Amino acid sequence: MRLKRIELAGFKSFVDPTRIDLDRGITAIVGSNGCGKSNSIDGLRWVLGEHSAKHLRGGVMDDLIFQSSENRSPVAVCDVELTFSIGKGALASPYHELNEISIRRRLTREGGSDAYINGKM
DSSP: OEEEEEEEESBTTBOSOEEEEOOSSOOOOOOSTTSSHHHHHHHHHHHTTOOOTGGGTOSSGGGGBOOOOSSOOOOSEEEEEEEEEOOTTSSOTTSTTOSEEEEEEEEETTSOEEEEETTBO
8 A cells, every 4th residue: 555645625734725646766745944844744644543633733623724824715624635556455345446545534614524435424
């Protein structure tokens, strides 16, 4: 199983939908201070099950949703999806025939939180 892609929207500093492809070989996320390197890793940890806002560098879970900026209004929802490349038979039924699987987590300002596997709750 290999992480193939991270997609973030409305998550912390990623107000616009952002896709990070992780190709085979060595992949690194580099950039200047404040560009979102740590936020992309927080998104990965959140989808994989982290429930503590403190461990995601926030005070409350609402801090995960883009708050606003000088030029942008706050958004109502954040969404992070991880796509994994897998070998056939690596997972139990009903996923055993798939070559890839996606796991997505969504949070709303009203406090609703949903998790999806291949687009289904």
